Amino acid sequence: MIVKMMKKILIIDDDIAVLTSLELLLKNNGFFTLGASSPETALKLLRQDKWDIILQDMNFSSKTSGDEGLELLNNIKAIDPSIPVILITAWGSISLAVKGMKLGAADFINKPWQNDHLLQTLETVLSLSHQSAEAATGSRAKLNKLYNFQGIIGESLAFEKVLHTVGKIAHTNASVLITGESGTGKEVIADAIHCNSSRNRNAFVKVNLGGIPSNLFESEMFGHRKGAFTDAKSDRTGRFELAHRGTIFLDEIGDLTIGNQIKLLRVLQERSFEVLGSSKTLSVDFRLISATNKDLKKLVEARDFREDLFYRINLITIELPPLRERKEDIPLLAKHFVDQVAAEYHLEELAISKTAQKWLTERPWPGNIRELKNLVERTALMINHPFMEIEDFEANFEHAPRLVKDYKLPPVGVMTLDQLEVTMIRNALEHHDHNLSQVAKSLGLSRSALYRRMDKYGIDYK
Ligand SMILES: Nc1ncnc2c1ncn2[C@@H]1O[C@H](COP(=O)(O)OP(=O)(O)OP(=O)(O)O)[C@@H](O)[C@H]1O
Numbered sequence: 026m027i028v029k030m031m032k033k034i035l036i037i038d039d040d041i042a043v044l045t046s047l048e049l050l051l052k053n054n055g056f057f058t059l060g061a062s063s064p065e066t067a068l069k070l071l072r073q074d075k076w077d078i079i080l081q082d083m084n085f086s087s088k089t090s091g092d093e094g095l096e097l098l099n100n101i102k103a104i105d106p107s108i109p110v111i112l113i114t115a116w117g118s119i120s121l122a123v124k125g126m127k128l129g130a131a132d133f134i135n136k137p138w139q140n141d142h143l144l145q146t147l148e149t150v151l152s153l154s155h156q157s158a159e160a161a162t163g164s165r166a167k168l169n170k171l172y173n174f175q176g177i178i179g180e181s182l183a184f185e186k187v188l189h190t191v192g193k194i195a196h197t198n199a200s201v202l203i204t205g206e207s208g209t210g211k212e213v214i215a216d217a218i219h220c221n222s223s224r225n226r227n228a229f230v231k232v233n234l235g236g237i238p239s240n241l242f243e244s245e246m247f248g249h250r251k252g253a254f255t256d257a258k259s260d261r262t263g264r265f266e267l268a269h270r271g272t273i274f275l276d277e278i279g280d281l282t283i284g285n286q287i288k289l290l291r292v293l294q295e296r297s298f299e300v301l302g303s304s305k306t307l308s309v310d311f312r313l314i315s316a317t318n319k320d321l322k323k324l325v326e327a328r329d330f331r332e333d334l335f336y337r338i339n340l341i342t343i344e345l346p347p348l349r350e351r352k353e354d355i356p357l358l359a360k361h362f363v364d365q366v367a368a369e370y371h372l373e374e375l376a377i378s379k380t381a382q383k384w385l386t387e388r389p390w391p392g393n394i395r396e397l398k399n400l401v402e403r404t405a406l407m408i409n410h411p412f413m414e415i416e417d418f419e420a421n422f423e424h425a426p427r428l429v430k431d432y433k434l435p436p437v438g439v440m441t442l443d444q445l446e447v448t449m450i451r452n453a454l455e456h457h458d459h460n461l462s463q464v465a466k467s468l469g470l471s472r473s474a475l476y477r478r479m480d481k482y483g484i485d486y487k
Pocket residue numbers: 176177178179205206207208209210211212213214318361394395398
C-alpha cells in the first residue's frame with residue numbers, strides 16, 4: 026500500500042478572504058493547511074510545529090512597502106532556513122519578489138493567481154526541497170537505468186553531475202536555465218529534460234530568440250489574427266500556444282531586447298496572453314527551459330537584462346562544463362561521432378588510434394563538442410583507411426570551414442542542408458566540366474568522399 030504523507034502548508038496573509046480561498050483550494054487538493062493572519066501568529070505556529078512549506082503574502086495591512094513581508098521572511102529563515110517559502114506579491118511589486126528571492130525565498134507567484142499554476146508551483150517546490158536532501162550519487166550506468174539519456178555521451182564526474190540534476194528535476198515543472206559556452210550541449214540537455222518529463226508526449230517547442238527580429242517577437246510568440254498588422258496575411262499560431270501542455274525552449278535568451286523582456290515576463294507571470302488582433306485571452310500550460318552562452322548575471326548588472334525576469338527563469342540553473350574540463354569524455358565522444366558517420370555514409374568500420382585519442386584529448390576545443398564533432402566527421406569522410414591517426418586529424422584541423430560572409434545564402438527555411446549540398450555539387454560539376462578531381466578539390470573533399478556523396482544523392486558521374 027502506498028501511503029502518501031499529507032503535506033503541511035502554513036499560509037500567511039492578513040486578508041481573510043484570501044486566506045479562506047487558499048485554504049479551501051489546498052485542502053481540496055489533499056494538503057493539510059493552517060492560516061495565520063499576522064506575522065506574529067505565523068512565527069508562533071512555526072515554532073510550535075514542523076511545516077513542509079510556507080505560502081506568504083508580502084503586504085500586511087499597515088504598510089504597503091513590503092518591508093514587513095521581508096522582515097517576516099527573514100525571521101522564518103532564522104527559525105528554519107531549510108523550509109521553502111513561496112511569496113505572493115502583487116504584479117506591480119515584482120521587485121519586492123526579487124528582494125525576497127535574494128533572502129532565500131523558493132519562488133514567487135503573483136496576485137491574482139491561477140489555481141493550476143499555484144498548485145504546480147507548490148508541487149515543484151516541494152519535490153525540489155525533498156530531493157535536495159538526497160545524496161548526489163549515481164554512476165552513468167545507474168543513471169541510465171533510471172532515465173532515458175540515449176545518445177547522450179559522457180561519463181566524467183562533471184557531466185554525471187549534470188545528468189544527475191537533469192534526472193532529478195525533469196519531472197517537476199521548475200523553470201530551468203542552461204548556461205555554458207557555445208557547443209557544450211545546451212540544446213541536447215534541454216531536450217533530455219523534456220524527454221524525461223511527463224510532458225514528453227506533448228510538444229517540445231524550440232525558439233531561437235537570437236534569430237527573431239525584435240519587432241516580430243510578439244507575433245512569433247503569441248501569434249496573430251489575419252489583418253492584425255499590415256503583413257499579417259493569415260492567422261498564425263504563436264509558439265506559446267504550440268507549447269501548450271509541453272515544453273517551450275527559449276534559446277539565446279540573453280539576446281532578448283529589454284522591451285521584449287517585459288512581454289515575456291508577463292506571460293511567465295500570468296500564464297496567459299492575447300493573440301495579436303484578437304481580444305481573447307489564451308491560458309497556456311507550459312514548462313520553460315531557457316539557454317544562453319552569455320553571463321546573464323553580468324547583463325543584469327549592466328541593466329541589459331531585467332533582474333525580475335532573471336529570477337523568473339532560473340529556479341534551477343544547469344551549468345554545462347566546457348569540454349576542456351571533461352577531457353575524459355573526449356575519446357568517448359569522438360568514437361560516438363565516428364560510428365555515427367560510418368553508419369550514415371555506410372563506411373567500413375573506423376577506429377581512432379590510441380595516440381590520436383590522446384592528441385584529441387589535449388586540444389583546447391574552444392568550440393567544445395560541436396568543434397570536436399565537426400573535426401571527427403570531416404576527417405572520417407576524407408580518409409581512405411580505417412585507422413584514424415594524428416596526421417589525419419591534423420590534416421583536417423586547419424581546414425575548419427570559416428564563415429564565407431561575402432556570399433549570400435538562401436534564406437532559412439527555403440532549403441535543407443542536403444539540398445544545399447546537392448546544389449553545390451551540381452554547380453561544381455558544371456563549373457569544372459565534370460572533372461571529378463577538380464570538383465572534389467573545390468568542394469574541399471577527397472575523391473572518395475565526393476563519390477560517396479554523389480551516390481547518396483543519386484547524381485550521375487557524367
Ligand atoms: N553529451 C553529448 N553527447 C553526444 N553529442 C553531444 C553531446 N553534447 C552535445 N552534443 C552534440 O554537439 C553539438 C552541439 O550541441 P548543442 O547544439 O546542444 O550545443 P549548444 O550548447 O546548444 O551550442 P550553442 O551555444 O552554439 O547553441 C550537437 O551536434 C550535439 O548533438
